[in-house]
Amino acid sequence: MTHPVTPTLDDLAAVGAAPAVIEAAPRKRRDGAHRVAQRLDAIAYGGDYNPEQWPEAVWHDDVRLMRAAGVNLVTVGVFAWANLQPSPGAWDFGWLDRVLDLLAEHGVAVDLATATASPPPWLARRHPETLPVTAEGTTLWPGGRQHFCPSSAAFREAATTVAHAVADRYADHPALALWHVGNEYGCHVNVCWCDRCAAAFRHWLAQRYGDLDALNAAWGTDFWSQRYHAWEEILPPRTVPAIPNPSQQLDYRRFASDALLACYLAEREILDAVSPAVPVTTNAHPHLEAQDWWRWAPHVDVVSYDSYPDPADPEAHRAAGVSADLMRGLAGEAPWLLLEQAPSAVNWRACNMMKPPGTMRRWSLQAVARGADAVMFFQWRASKAGAEKFHSAMVGHAGTEGSRTWDEVAALGAQLPSLAEVAGSQVAADVAIVCDWSSWWALEQPSHPTALRWGDQLAWLRRPLDDAGLTSRFVAPGHALDVVALLVVPNLYLCDEATARWLTDFVTAGGVLVVGFFSGVVDATDHVHLGGYPAPLRTVLGVRVPEVDPLPEGVTVAVRGPGEHRGHATMWREPIELAGAEPLVTHEDGWLRGRPAATRCRHGEGVAYYLGARLDAATTATLLAEAASEAGCVPPLDAPAQVEVVRRRDDHGRSWLFALNHSEEPVTLTVPTDCRALLGDAPTGGTLHLPAGEVAVLREGSGEGDEDHAGGDTAATKG
Numbered sequence: 118m119t120h121p122v123t124p125t126l127d128d129l130a131a132v133g134a135a136p137a138v139i140e141a142a143p144r145k146r147r148d149g150a151h152r153v154a155q156r157l158d159a160i161a162y163g164g165d166y167n168p169e170q171w172p173e174a175v176w177h178d179d180v181r182l183m184r185a186a187g188v189n190l191v192t193v194g195v196f197a198w199a200n201l202q203p204s205p206g207a208w209d210f211g212w213l214d215r216v217l218d219l220l221a222e223h224g225v226a227v228d229l230a231t232a233t234a235s236p237p238p239w240l241a242r243r244h245p246e247t248l249p250v251t252a253e254g255t256t257l258w259p260g261g262r263q264h265f266c267p268s269s270a271a272f273r274e275a276a277t278t279v280a281h282a283v284a285d286r287y288a289d290h291p292a293l294a295l296w297h298v299g300n301e302y303g304c305h306v307n308v309c310w311c312d313r314c315a316a317a318f319r320h321w322l323a324q325r326y327g328d329l330d331a332l333n334a335a336w337g338t339d340f341w342s343q344r345y346h347a348w349e350e351i352l353p354p355r356t357v358p359a360i361p362n363p364s365q366q367l368d369y370r371r372f373a374s375d376a377l378l379a380c381y382l383a384e385r386e387i388l389d390a391v392s393p394a395v396p397v398t399t400n401a402h403p404h405l406e407a408q409d410w411w412r413w414a415p416h417v418d419v420v421s422y423d424s425y426p427d428p429a430d431p432e433a434h435r436a437a438g439v440s441a442d443l444m445r446g447l448a449g450e451a452p453w454l455l456l457e458q459a460p461s462a463v464n465w466r467a468c469n470m471m472k473p474p475g476t477m478r479r480w481s482l483q484a485v486a487r488g489a490d491a492v493m494f495f496q497w498r499a500s501k502a503g504a505e506k507f508h509s510a511m512v513g514h515a516g517t518e519g520s521r522t523w524d525e526v527a528a529l530g531a532q533l534p535s536l537a538e539v540a541g542s543q544v545a546a547d548v549a550i551v552c553d554w555s556s557w558w559a560l561e562q563p564s565h566p567t568a569l570r571w572g573d574q575l576a577w578l579r580r581p582l583d584d585a586g587l588t589s590r591f592v593a594p595g596h597a598l599d600v601v602a603l604l605v606v607p608n609l610y611l612c613d614e615a616t617a618r619w620l621t622d623f624v625t626a627g628g629v630l631v632v633g634f635f636s637g638v639v640d641a642t643d644h645v646h647l648g649g650y651p652a653p654l655r656t657v658l659g660v661r662v663p664e665v666d667p668l669p670e671g672v673t674v675a676v677r678g679p680g681e682h683r684g685h686a687t688m689w690r691e692p693i694e695l696a697g698a699e700p701l702v703t704h705e706d707g708w709l710r711g712r713p714a715a716t717r718c719r720h721g722e723g724v725a726y727y728l729g730a731r732l733d734a735a736t737t738a739t740l741l742a743e744a745a746s747e748a749g750c751v752p753p754l755d756a757p758a759q760v761e762v763v764r765r766r767d768d769h770g771r772s773w774l775f776a777l778n779h780s781e782e783p784v785t786l787t788v789p790t791d792c793r794a795l796l797g798d799a800p801t802g803g804t805l806h807l808p809a810g811e812v813a814v815l816r817e818g819s820g821e822g823d824e825d826h827a828g829g830d831t832a833a834t835k836g
């Protein structure tokens with residue numbers, strides 16, 4: 118069949134591409150947040166600091182104000198490459214020496230960037246091949262930022278050179294607390310389509326599949342005359358006349374994520390060699406779909422994240438909560454760092470609202486509630502020039518005088534020290550949500566029964582959990598589930614046999630599983646599991662789905678159940694055949710009248726729910742409440758839906774309750790009588806009054822034995 122002209126891997130690498138093969142060892146310890154918190158003896162507080170944009174006289178004002186605002190950590194040098202290395206052989210570190218010395222003198226620690234996020238203009242002039250190219254073939258030029266191709270050997274060489282120079286110079290600097298590699302890899306350019314990437318892709322594919330026969334089989338290339346007979350014929354899925362091959366597209370997403378990860382790893386290796394004791398991070402960005410973060414996370418000492426909820430959206434805290442939980446999941450439930458957020462408005466939405474009074478504080482504390490041990494901003498001082506001059510900053514254009522943003526920043530900086538004892542603790546969450554990037558990417562490809570978005574499916578099943586006050590964590594397929602009682606799968610379109618076994622084992626071990634529709638449809642190569650959906654999950658769910666019938670926008674169909682509850686479905690329905698499951702919700706309309714829309718299948722103590730329609734919020738909430746009660750999940754406190762309550766606890770038996778009132782009404786909560794307030798009004802006799810928009814942080818229990826733990830004696834005195 119094939120007559121492969123199979124080049125060796127070395128041949129493929131020899132075309133000049135930097136192979137995207139992940140060889141670096143995963144981190145043994147993910148205690149970077151702990152190491153930073155220990156060093157600071159506090160929750161980290163500060164922001165991106167870009168002193169290169171300011172005359173030196175301003176720096177002295179900066180450090181004075183940093184102290185006034187309670188800042189203990191700043192991120193320096195993220196976009197400083199062109200200033201540090203004016204030309205290939207020339208270095209100018211003097212200014213950065215002085216900045217770091219000044220910060221150290223004033224007790225401000227540094228998250229020091231390797232400065233590789235935005236290459237200097239000279240690199241593109243000398244090596245135009247370092248520039249990324251779009252699927253249509255357009256080159257992305259310098260003048261913005263992140264204009265590098267991850268497969269460019271020249272970029273890799275230049276980036277590792279500057280990273281090495283920075284590492285060598287500052288490894289022993291007293292201000293250094295954390296290394297910051299790159300910045301938001303993949304935020305603007307997460308996929309490049311150039312010839313170098315094409316060559317690196319072939320190399321990646323050769324590693325994955327071994328030979329062309331296996332690749333042709335995996336990509337289903339007998340469809341539309343796509344069979345490859347030579348590696349050189351294979352290209353990235355660039356703009357094509359018709360729908361591009363889905364398996365090829367999926368592999369390109371995987372490759373692109375690995376290609377950027379290889380850039381990160383090249384720098385990390387240098388930092389490890391030069392300063393093994395200093396933790397290393399790279400900040401994830403809100404376009405979470407861009408990369409397979411499960412593959413990245415094992416390579417950082419601490420997960421860090423940049424969160425930008427929209428102040429115009431009254432429900433924005435929900436998505437922020439999801440991201441926080443996902444970051445904690447990536448960190449293996451260890452603390453993570455909120456490395457950026459806007460002090461108030463951003464500059465990149467169509468209309469950039471300020472955060473209303475109290476919002477920045479509440480969202481900051483939400484991150485801490487959900488496991489963050491740092492509250493950081495972009496940026497310290499608002500730029501005078503450049504694309505981000507209208508982005509809010511801790512110190513705005515007008516200075517501190519009369520600035521509500523500054524007042525709120527300084528007030529939060531004064532309050533965070535009272536939470537020092539919380540740093541290092543974990544979040545209590547017995548609901549787990551399954552997230553898998555390959556499945557996410559495969560789901561969102563074109564030419565499916567209807568356009569489904571993973572984030573939308575997630576929001577559908579996560580909302581009732583939030584409203585019920587249940588805290589979730591995120592897991593990848595295959596993760597250990599010992600502390601998980603309820604496992605929720607919003608969608609797992611791509612589900613291989615091993616994942617199906619993992620889900621099945623969870624149920625047979627007595628767990629409660631909830632699976633959303635259009636799951637278990639394809640294998641890891643995006644080929645359909647035959648014999649009726651959701652093939653590898655049919656037994657555990659006790660259903661068989663011979664075909665699917667999505668609903669056009671605006672069409673609503675009636676459903677009934679559980680019991681006499683009346684509801685409706687939109688977007689999706691399917692003719693479920695029962696194969697061991699019992700119906701919980703049934704269709705009332707059209708050709709599916711009387712057929713199940715949601716089911717439950719029991720396996721001894723274990724239970725598997727299947728939602729075969731996009732059910733309305735109330736019906737979904739009823740089903741999830743039933744699943745949660747079967748799993749024995751209880752919220753930390755009884756609270757209305759707009760009040761978020763999360764518990765953190767440590768290994769010494771201490772625990773803290775965070776209560777965040779996102780509503781515009783005051784609420785009264787019943788809390789354990791032996792709680793003490795670290796933030797907010799003290800509860801009296803088990804009653805906590807929480808004004809609109811306010812936050813309370815309570816230490817639970819009498820606090821006996823606190824003497825054994827650093828920081829544990831602060832609670833009684835801070836209100």
Ligand code: GAL
Pocket residue numbers: 300301304402423425457459463464495505508
């Ligand atoms: C982030 C980025 C920062 C800054 C910020 C503005 O994505 O890391 O450098 O651009 O956005 O909101």
